[in-house]
Amino acid sequence: MIQKKVCLLGTSGVGKTSLVARFVHSAFSDKYLTTVGVKIDKKLVPLDDTNVTLVIWDLAGDDDFQRLQTSYLRGTSGYLLVADGTRRITLDQALDLQSRVVEVLGNVPFILALNKADLTEQWEIDEARIQSLVAENFSIIKTSAKEGAGVEEAFAQLARRTMQPA
Amino acid sequence: MPDDVSPAQAVLEALGFALFVRDETGELQLLGEAPAWLVQLWPKLKENRTLPVAEASPFLENFLIDAEETWKKGGNERAESGPWIEEGENGEAVELQAAALTAGGRSVLLLERLGESFAAKKAVLQRARETVIAHQRLNSEIQKKEILLHCVADEMSAALANVITSLRLIELEENGERTRRLLGLASRATEEQKSLIHRILDVFEDELRGVFGTASTDGVANWEATFRHALEASAPLFEEKRMRLETSDAMATNALLSLDPLHLERIIGNLLQNALERGAPGSSVVVRAKDEAEALFISFDDQGPTLSAESCEDLFACFTPAILSAPASALRLHFCRIVVENSGGEIGCQPVPQGGNRFWIRLTKSSSPA
Numbered sequence: 318m319i320q321k322k323v324c325l326l327g328t329s330g331v332g333k334t335s336l337v338a339r340f341v342h343s344a345f346s347d348k349y350l351t352t353v354g355v356k357i358d359k360k361l362v363p364l365d366d367t368n369v370t371l372v373i374w375d376l377a378g379d380d381d382f383q384r385l386q387t388s389y390l391r392g393t394s395g396y397l398l399v400a401d402g403t404r405r406i407t408l409d410q411a412l413d414l415q416s417r418v419v420e421v422l423g424n425v426p427f428i429l430a431l432n433k434a435d436l437t438e439q440w441e442i443d444e445a446r447i448q449s450l451v452a453e454n455f456s457i458i459k460t461s462a463k464e465g466a467g468v469e470e471a472f473a474q475l476a477r478r479t480m481q482p483a
Numbered sequence: 484m485p486d487d488v489s490p491a492q493a494v495l496e497a498l499g500f501a502l503f504v505r506d507e508t509g510e511l512q513l514l515g516e517a518p519a520w521l522v523q524l525w526p527k528l529k530e531n532r533t534l535p536v537a538e539a540s541p542f543l544e545n546f547l548i549d550a551e552e553t554w555k556k557g558g559n560e561r562a563e564s565g566p567w568i569e570e571g572e573n574g575e576a577v578e579l580q581a582a583a584l585t586a587g588g589r590s591v592l593l594l595e596r597l598g599e600s601f602a603a604k605k606a607v608l609q610r611a612r613e614t615v616i617a618h619q620r621l622n623s624e625i626q627k628k629e630i631l632l633h634c635v636a637d638e639m640s641a642a643l644a645n646v647i648t649s650l651r652l653i654e655l656e657e658n659g660e661r662t663r664r665l666l667g668l669a670s671r672a673t674e675e676q677k678s679l680i681h682r683i684l685d686v687f688e689d690e691l692r693g694v695f696g697t698a699s700t701d702g703v704a705n706w707e708a709t710f711r712h713a714l715e716a717s718a719p720l721f722e723e724k725r726m727r728l729e730t731s732d733a734m735a736t737n738a739l740l741s742l743d744p745l746h747l748e749r750i751i752g753n754l755l756q757n758a759l760e761r762g763a764p765g766s767s768v769v770v771r772a773k774d775e776a777e778a779l780f781i782s783f784d785d786q787g788p789t790l791s792a793e794s795c796e797d798l799f800a801c802f803t804p805a806i807l808s809a810p811a812s813a814l815r816l817h818f819c820r821i822v823v824e825n826s827g828g829e830i831g832c833q834p835v836p837q838g839g840n841r842f843w844i845r846l847t848k849s850s851s852p853a
Binding site for chain 2: 322329330349350351353354355356357372374378380381382383386388389391392404405406441
């Protein structure tokens with residue numbers, strides 16, 4: 318059985334835990350509950366000709382109160398970098414975090430998830446910014462943990478990319 | 484205490500610790516009996532006191548790499564895992580922390596079930612992060628409003644400058660009585676426009692100072708005390724307009740709310756002012772507060788002209804058509820919305836079937852003491 322460790326990374330309040338809850342348990346809660354430490358879940362993801370068990374490490378948000386403990390990244394095959402589309406600053410923080418992660422993991426596959434896509438009226442990240450990141454070879458998926466949009470796709474794409482040779 | 488349990492082990496167990504020692508084969512052996520919380524996570528520990536690391540916990544498996552480093556160094560070195568959450572077979576989450584150290588020449592793994600101190604730390608982090616997010620949202624709202632405000636003010640100023648220049652040019656010509664009268668009307672209209680711009684800017688500045696300048700973004704407000712305070716400031720205005728203000732139903736609760744008292748006072752003041760402006764002399768405004776499980780629902784019923792459901796939806800947005808007829812009132816409601824929503828609450832308005840309107844807010848109750 319193939320197992321791949323993937324991490325959810327991003328600053329606090331962007332919806333990392335909600336994305337895992339949607340993907341693994343098909344559940345969502347509007348209430349923001351901060352994650353302290355690490356919570357690990359597993360889910361089998363069927364790919365074209367094989368099944369992969371994703372071991373999903375939901376890490377506490379990286380912020381001034383808690384810095385990412387890089388030892389948690391050991392053995393990571395890929396990660397979902399999460400930003401909150403309704404708070405532009407979280408994208409800057411995600412990109413900053415990503416450059417720190419590259420120093421530890423090297424060029425491991427990742428997907429940038431712009432979460433809270435259901436809150437279109439409050440959306441703060443414009444298309445031009447997204448396109449400039451796409452031009453830098455970022456794989457970007459708009460997700461909504463609340464409605465489920467893009468969530469399966471993000472994890473499936475990440476799983477697929479972890480299976481590709483480096 | 485059973486005979487085979489040492490006092491030290493009993494103390495460790497009482498404190499929520501489980502102690503493992505690494506044997507010569509590299510396995511981690513539990514000292515003493517397996518506490519219930521550990522068995523709940525890894526039932527095999529009851530029969531076999533060896534910690535099944537690889538199958539039991541990917542987190543521990545990862546941490547043991549750091550632990551090995553520590554044990555190799557020996558001495559006073561200590562590695563700590565940081566907190567993590569494991570789920571037992573019954574689905575119950577258990578918060579844990581591990582430490583690796585060397586004691587008496589033996590490699591020791593200390594597993595701790597985190598208790599109240601962790602819950603307290605989590606509560607502080609929750610609050611701190613909520614505050615940061617609220618602060619970011621407020622900053623973002625302020626920036627958007629500032630841009631919008633200046634765009635609107637610029638548009639109006641440019642148009643006004645054109646009108647004023649045109650009027651002055653016309654005034655230089657020889658005009659008949661009728662033209663002079665029309666010019667007078669046009670001049671007054673331009674003065675009103677100028678005054679409108681100033682009023683918008685003044686209200687904007689007042690609200691910024693009132694809402695963001697003096698209050699902190701966190702805090703707990705006692706509803707009754709804050710409401711009384713806001714009432715003292717508004718009551719004379721109601722008397723002046725000969726309007727009745729019924730508040731007895733609003734005083735029936737002294738709920739604590741997750742909102743800075745100054746913010747709450749501002750919201751109440753704005754909603755009372757809104758009701759005052761809508762109501763005709765002699766009419767009534769009724770304020771009610773209703774306790775809900777996790778929130779307080781507060782309504783302000785006026786007897787002013789009934790709004791359509793569509794206008795109710797637009798009323799709390801900035802720079803809607805409402806701003807042209809009543810700029811100060813529209814901005815006040817808009818600021819109420821920003822503050823209420825940033826505190827996790829809700830705000831709305833609906834027409835009352837018997838006539839008039841109900842403006843309402845639902846504010847989250849606080850679990851912290853005031």
